[in-house]
Amino acid sequence: MKIRILKNELNESIQHVAKAISSRTTIPILTGIKLEVNFQGMILTASDTDISIQAFIPTEDDKKTIVTVERPGSVVLPAKFFVEIIKKLPSQEIEMEVKEGFQTFIRSGATDIQMVGLDPEEFPVLPSVEEDQVVSIPGDLLRNMIKQTVFSISTHETTPILTGVLWNLNDNLFKFVATDRHRLASRIAPLEDADNIRFSNIVISGKTLNELSKIIPDQNTRVDIVVADNQVLFKIDRVLFYSRILDGTYPDTSKIIPTTYKTELVLDTKKLSESIDRAYLLSREEKTNIVRLQTLEDGTIEISSSSSELGKVTEQIDVVDFKGDPLRISFNSKYMLDVLKVVESEQLHISFNGPMSPIIVKPVDESRSLYLILPYRTTN
Amino acid sequence: MKIRILKNELNESIQHVAKAISSRTTIPILTGIKLEVNFQGMILTASDTDISIQAFIPTEDDKKTIVTVERPGSVVLPAKFFVEIIKKLPSQEIEMEVKEGFQTFIRSGATDIQMVGLDPEEFPVLPSVEEDQVVSIPGDLLRNMIKQTVFSISTHETTPILTGVLWNLNDNLFKFVATDRHRLASRIAPLEDADNIRFSNIVISGKTLNELSKIIPDQNTRVDIVVADNQVLFKIDRVLFYSRILDGTYPDTSKIIPTTYKTELVLDTKKLSESIDRAYLLSREEKTNIVRLQTLEDGTIEISSSSSELGKVTEQIDVVDFKGDPLRISFNSKYMLDVLKVVESEQLHISFNGPMSPIIVKPVDESRSLYLILPYRTTN
Numbered sequence: 001m002k003i004r005i006l007k008n009e010l011n012e013s014i015q016h017v018a019k020a021i022s023s024r025t026t027i028p029i030l031t032g033i034k035l036e037v038n039f040q041g042m043i044l045t046a047s048d049t050d051i052s053i054q055a056f057i058p059t060e061d062d063k064k065t066i067v068t069v070e071r072p073g074s075v076v077l078p079a080k081f082f083v084e085i086i087k088k089l090p091s092q093e094i095e096m097e098v099k100e101g102f103q104t105f106i107r108s109g110a111t112d113i114q115m116v117g118l119d120p121e122e123f124p125v126l127p128s129v130e131e132d133q134v135v136s137i138p139g140d141l142l143r144n145m146i147k148q149t150v151f152s153i154s155t156h157e158t159t160p161i162l163t164g165v166l167w168n169l170n171d172n173l174f175k176f177v178a179t180d181r182h183r184l185a186s187r188i189a190p191l192e193d194a195d196n197i198r199f200s201n202i203v204i205s206g207k208t209l210n211e212l213s214k215i216i217p218d219q220n221t222r223v224d225i226v227v228a229d230n231q232v233l234f235k236i237d238r239v240l241f242y243s244r245i246l247d248g249t250y251p252d253t254s255k256i257i258p259t260t261y262k263t264e265l266v267l268d269t270k271k272l273s274e275s276i277d278r279a280y281l282l283s284r285e286e287k288t289n290i291v292r293l294q295t296l297e298d299g300t301i302e303i304s305s306s307s308s309e310l311g312k313v314t315e316q317i318d319v320v321d322f323k324g325d326p327l328r329i330s331f332n333s334k335y336m337l338d339v340l341k342v343v344e345s346e347q348l349h350i351s352f353n354g355p356m357s358p359i360i361v362k363p364v365d366e367s368r369s370l371y372l373i374l375p376y377r378t379t380n
Numbered sequence: 381m382k383i384r385i386l387k388n389e390l391n392e393s394i395q396h397v398a399k400a401i402s403s404r405t406t407i408p409i410l411t412g413i414k415l416e417v418n419f420q421g422m423i424l425t426a427s428d429t430d431i432s433i434q435a436f437i438p439t440e441d442d443k444k445t446i447v448t449v450e451r452p453g454s455v456v457l458p459a460k461f462f463v464e465i466i467k468k469l470p471s472q473e474i475e476m477e478v479k480e481g482f483q484t485f486i487r488s489g490a491t492d493i494q495m496v497g498l499d500p501e502e503f504p505v506l507p508s509v510e511e512d513q514v515v516s517i518p519g520d521l522l523r524n525m526i527k528q529t530v531f532s533i534s535t536h537e538t539t540p541i542l543t544g545v546l547w548n549l550n551d552n553l554f555k556f557v558a559t560d561r562h563r564l565a566s567r568i569a570p571l572e573d574a575d576n577i578r579f580s581n582i583v584i585s586g587k588t589l590n591e592l593s594k595i596i597p598d599q600n601t602r603v604d605i606v607v608a609d610n611q612v613l614f615k616i617d618r619v620l621f622y623s624r625i626l627d628g629t630y631p632d633t634s635k636i637i638p639t640t641y642k643t644e645l646v647l648d649t650k651k652l653s654e655s656i657d658r659a660y661l662l663s664r665e666e667k668t669n670i671v672r673l674q675t676l677e678d679g680t681i682e683i684s685s686s687s688s689e690l691g692k693v694t695e696q697i698d699v700v701d702f703k704g705d706p707l708r709i710s711f712n713s714k715y716m717l718d719v720l721k722v723v724e725s726e727q728l729h730i731s732f733n734g735p736m737s738p739i740i741v742k743p744v745d746e747s748r749s750l751y752l753i754l755p756y757r758t759t760n
Contacts, residue, residue, distance in 0.1 A: 078689075081662060081665055081690050084661045085658060088654070088657060090654065110695060110696040111655070112692075112693070113691065113692070113693050113694075114691040114693075114694075115690060115691040275491075277468060278468050278469075281464050282465075285460070309458075310458055310495060311494040312494040313491070313493050313494075314492040314493075315490060317490070
């Protein structure tokens with residue numbers, strides 16, 4: 001392999017694929033990035049077996065030459081050092097040559113680097129994914145759906161299936177669900193052109209989705225999602241992102257969501273968020289995060305928390321609407337703040353069935369999103 | 381105590397004094413901030429016994445009422461919660477009242493806070509400092525002198541005196557020295573109006589100086605420094621910053637600085653910095669940080685590092701000037717990068733007396749600053 005390549009383009013692709021590098025891998029070849037050069041351009045690949053990311057750099061883009069290929073070939077280079085050094089090279093022009101024994105020579109300006117490369121034949125082959133079921137979704141919608149659900153996954157490896165987000169697609173409705181048994185987040189979005197596609201019980205690691213989010217560009221991009229037997233492939237511009245589907249059956253959560261409510265409030269999201277944040281500050285010192293919500297006789301609500309050592313915070317909030325029975329309920333304020341952080345609607349419905357039943361939060365503007373928080377069962 | 385006070389002004393003073401709060405204190409009263417109100421305004425005090433910070437909020441500033449005092453008094457409030465909650469209060473207007481048993485009531489908008497206060501009589505009295513020796517220095521100069529020396533202090537508590545920066549004032553020259561026995565940083569600045577003031581062997585904790593730096597405002601401020609027996613007091617606007625002087629005698633470092641050199645280079649700071657940074661990336665993987673500098677026959681120099689596992693980085697740099705013997709020397713690249721980060725001069729002198737003697741770095745534009753790095757004694 002012998003090429004000349006532009007620094008910025010190489011660096012951008014390296015940054016993408018490097019997200020698949022795990023610092024804890026025990027397989028030496030997976031601490032590297034595989035480079036493959038042919039006369040179309042360069043393919044970079046990295047993998048930690050759960051995630052694999054591949055980026056393609058064409059020889060030419062918009063009539064600008066990006067890679068000049070003198071001799072095709074391939075090599076695996078140690079990721080950590082390679083990622084850091086390329087972005088710090090002095091010149092836009094980089095020359096790379098792989099010689100005998102995968103010794104790799106990189107030259108840029110007056111900087112010469114010699115790198116110990118590894119045999120690309122040892123690098124695992126990426127799974128082949130049948131492209132039967134392809135769904136196309138706007139990148140910012142996908143990123144939003146991830147953000148609005150992934151915070152509710154479980155972080156305990158004892159229930160691996162709950163460390164993922166459940167995906168279902170049916171009747172053109174794409175649904176994400178995440179729960180850690182104390183709370184649940186669910187978001188549904190209608191998709192165009194997905195008439196004949198349906199899948200269920202596809203569970204994808206929350207950690208993987210967070211990495212995927214970082215790769216989706218800010219500007220208008222579409223992401224193609226290919227669902228296969230045990231893999232999902234995301235196609236984003238010139239990046240392919242492969243993720244394993246988690247094994248196991250996701251619990252049925254449909255039955256825990258009530259259909260009728262005894263108390264229903266409509267509140268201003270920002271006001272509620274700021275009030276709970278202040279109450280949280282005190283509850284945090286008690287290490288419980290418990291905050292109490294209470295309806296008052298004058299039609300307002302009170303948010304409060306107390307600490308035996310520090311004192312008490314009491315907040316009064318006006319409600320936009322209030323229907324049903326008076327209520328006094330305690331809950332984990334951190335869980336509520338997590339929800340309020342990702343809700344984009346200016347107002348929200350909060351609904352209750354007494355102090356021992358789940359709290360349901362629905363943004364007024366996104367009737368298809370739903371957040372559930374189990375209350376804290378207290379005696380007073 | 382019963383007052384009304386503006387949120388932003390209270391918050392700003394709290395942020396200043398909170399820098400003296402240690403999270404590891406074992407003295408309960410020192411986890412608090414003392415508030416004292418009289419008809420001139422409010423005094424806030426916090427202390428961790430090494431540092432004490434006091435801030436004053438006048439009742440009026442620029443004809444704007446900041447504090448309205450209904451009843452003077454004082455209380456100590458738990459710092460961590462107080463610091464967080466005040467900045468998050470909903471309204472600019474804050475009412476505070478201390479009732480029986482130091483129970484403190486804070487009201488802002490529809491937020492009510494009740495805080496368990498402590499007896500201000502238990503709070504330690506600040507040291508009284510004789511104002512015989514007062515030095516006035518521009519705030520940005522002081523901040524710069526701290527930044528350009530403090531990185532060289534020792535972090536080992538086994539030699540407590542080296543965890544501080546040595547201050548000397550003589551003949552209107554203010555000198556800072558820091559060393560950890562592997563490297564040394566020294567900076568001298570001329571002061572105006574310090575004719576009759578001299579002091580020596582004043583050693584102030586590096587940690588303290590970092591906290592002090594954060595309090596000095598960016599705009600043109602003068603800092604008055606009062607040196608007393610075992611305390612230094614810094615006066616910055618309405619903030620008083622007290623620091624203990626470290627016990628012990630600082631080692632005499634004057635003899636280790638050579639007066640003649642065998643090899644003298646003048647280099648471009650940015651070019652050298654970028655080259656060493658790339659060589660450092662590789663040397664870091666070897667956990668040694670060792671980089672080699674070598675003069676070449678064509679009058680340039682070469683910076684290099686190598687790792688048995690990863691490979692080799694070789695950099696060639698043009699020199700602005702080169703006098704004396706050829707040289708090959710190894711050193712800790714992290715120490716050199718620390719120096720290059722704080723040097724503001726575009727070019728610098730680097731001088732040597734062979735591979736086993738200290739390396740001396742002097743910025744071309746600041747002839748009074750000097751950095752010393754001991755070489756790494758290697759056999760090849």
